[in-house]
Amino acid sequence: MNKKNKIKISVNGKQMQIIPELSMRNLITKLKMPVNKIAIELNKKIIDKKRISKIQLKKGDKVEIVHFIGGG
Amino acid sequence: MIDKKFKIANKNFKSRLIVGTGKYKSFNECAKAIKTSGADMVTVAVRRVNISDKNKARLMDYIDPKKITYLPNTAGCFTAEDAIRTLRLAREIGGWKLVKLEVLGDKRNLFPEMIETLRSTELLTKEGFKVMVYCNDDPLMAKRLENAGAVAIMPLAAPIGSGLGIQNKVNIRIIRRQTNLPLIIDAGIGQASDASIAMELGCDGVLINTAIAKAKNPIQMAEAMKLAVISGRKSFLSGRINPNLFGLASTTNKGII
Numbered sequence: 001m002n003k004k005n006k007i008k009i010s011v012n013g014k015q016m017q018i019i020p021e022l023s024m025r026n027l028i029t030k031l032k033m034p035v036n037k038i039a040i041e042l043n044k045k046i047i048d049k050k051r052i053s054k055i056q057l058k059k060g061d062k063v064e065i066v067h068f069i070g071g072g
Numbered sequence: 073m074i075d076k077k078f079k080i081a082n083k084n085f086k087s088r089l090i091v092g093t094g095k096y097k098s099f100n101e102c103a104k105a106i107k108t109s110g111a112d113m114v115t116v117a118v119r120r121v122n123i124s125d126k127n128k129a130r131l132m133d134y135i136d137p138k139k140i141t142y143l144p145n146t147a148g149c150f151t152a153e154d155a156i157r158t159l160r161l162a163r164e165i166g167g168w169k170l171v172k173l174e175v176l177g178d179k180r181n182l183f184p185e186m187i188e189t190l191r192s193t194e195l196l197t198k199e200g201f202k203v204m205v206y207c208n209d210d211p212l213m214a215k216r217l218e219n220a221g222a223v224a225i226m227p228l229a230a231p232i233g234s235g236l237g238i239q240n241k242v243n244i245r246i247i248r249r250q251t252n253l254p255l256i257i258d259a260g261i262g263q264a265s266d267a268s269i270a271m272e273l274g275c276d277g278v279l280i281n282t283a284i285a286k287a288k289n290p291i292q293m294a295e296a297m298k299l300a301v302i303s304g305r306k307s308f309l310s311g312r313i314n315p316n317l318f319g320l321a322s323t324t325n326k327g328i329i
Contacts, residue, residue, distance in 0.1 A: 012120040032126040039118075039164035044157075046164050064120065066161050068131050070102060071117025071147045072092030072232065072259075072281030 007059040024055040027063070038067050075309060078276060080254050081170055081202035081223040083141070087111045088271070089301045090143065090256065092281025096290065099134040105284055106135060109294035113141040115172055115279065117148075118158050118165075137166065143204065145172040150185065152192040159201060171196070172226070172258075174206040182232040182259075186213050190220055197221030206258050209243040211250060218253055225253050226279065229270065230260030233282040237266040241273060248274040264293075264300035271304025272312075 006017040011027070018027065024047060028035060040047040041064040047055060057063070078085045091111040096102035106114055114135060122128050135142075144162030146155040152175065159171045173192055177185030184207055196203045197220060204224035205217050214225045227247060230236035237260065238244060248255055257270040258279040267278045280297055287293035 012123050014123065031121075031123055033121060034130075037130060037132050037165065038121060039161040041161065046160055049164065065123070066118050066165075067121045068116040068142065068144065068162075068165065069119045070093035070096060070099075070131055071145050072094045072115055072279075 007057075009057055009059070009061045009063060011063045012065060018057060020059075021056040024052040024057060024063075027057060028052060028065070031065070033065060038065050040065050075305065078254070080204065083170070085112050085141070085277075087113075087298070087301075088277040088305060089267070089298055090115065090277055090279040091284060091294070091297075092279065093131060093135065094147075094281055095285035099129055099131060101290060102131075102285070103134040105290045105294040106140065108291050108298070109284065110298045111140070113143050115143045115145045115281070117145055118162050141170070142166075142168060143170060143172050144168050146174050146192075149175055150177070150188070151175070152188050152195060155188075155192045156195055156199075159196060160199075163201070169200060170202045170204070170223070172204045172206060184208055184228070186210070190216055193217055193220040193222050204254075204256070209240050209247065211243060211246045214247045215250060218251055222253065224256055224276075225251055226256045226258035228259040229257050229266065232259040234260055235262030235283055236260055237262050238269055238273070241269070244270070244273050244275065261297075264296040267297050267300040268304035268307070271301055272308045274308055277301070 007020050009016055009018055035049055043062050078088050087110045089109055089111050090113045091106050091109050092115045093102050146158045149155040149158055155173060155175050162168050175185050175188040175192055176182055193203050193205055202223045204226055205222045206226045209227040229238040254276040256277040256279055257275050261267055261280045261283045270278045278301055284290050284293045284297055
């Protein structure tokens with residue numbers, strides 16, 4: 001795809017270029033994240049993981065993907 | 073004497089020792105220490121995944137949440153809003169409702185910000201969370217947390233990670249007298265004897281991270297803590313003798329030559 005057609009989003013504070021209307025599921029797959037071990041926020045709203053195929057990403061979207069790490 | 077079950081929010085736990093999963097050299101060491109400690113509940117934190125290193129090891133690959141209860145925490149949160157956002161995300165990862173609330177007020181001493189902690193406890197309880205609350209050792213605030221719906225009161229022994237041991241035994245004993253909720257010492261334990269003292273004061277459990285993870289031999293320290301908690305609990309249940317200022321001979325004078 002032509003670079004011009006790509007849109008910018010932010011994932012965990014880092015800029016990413018994706019094709020327009022990429023689904024959240026495809027983003028997660030592209031990042032090789034295991035869905036059952038993460039939680040996702042889109043523009044500060046938690047996403048129901050069952051619905052990620054239906055969510056299409058738009059220019060300027062802010063995605064946060066979190067998981068569990070060691071802590072006290 | 074048969075001990076009552078260690079129960080939090082209607083769930084039974086085998087071990088009265090809860091272990092933190094931070095600060096270990098590796099996930100492997102962390103998993104080994106947990107196994108040796110006998111803990112069946114561990115605290116975990118919620119953080120961003122590293123999107124540039126997709127093959128990086130994950131905690132959940134080493135500690136199976138089906139076998140060990142994960143207790144998500146709010147480490148690094150300074151407001152109720154931060155804490156609630158973090159725990160909602162934790163719940164979304166896999167349905168966790170039993171959580172450890174920790175709202176800090178000062179980056180240096182890491183003491184809990186109790187006004188925000190109380191507000192968070194109320195809000196989270198309303199949302200259906202079962203909130204175990206890290207708090208200071210103030211009996212009045214402990215009572216307010218209980219009234220706000222906390223499922224466990226978790227006062228500090230000393231600042232997080234300090235290893236100073238229990239600084240205010242009197243307050244811990246007063247909190248013990250006033251509440252039937254699980255009372256768990258969270259933060260400040262340095263060595264096995266500190267854990268025993270916590271249990272001898274009548275606490276229901278102890279939560280330890282740094283004292284195990286940063287010991288020279290974390291696996292052996294995990295075992296020491298396990299034994300200390302069991303020992304302290306048995307000592308508490310056995311009913312100690314009254315302390316005397318003067319000596320009382322163990323051997324009778326009857327028949328002395």
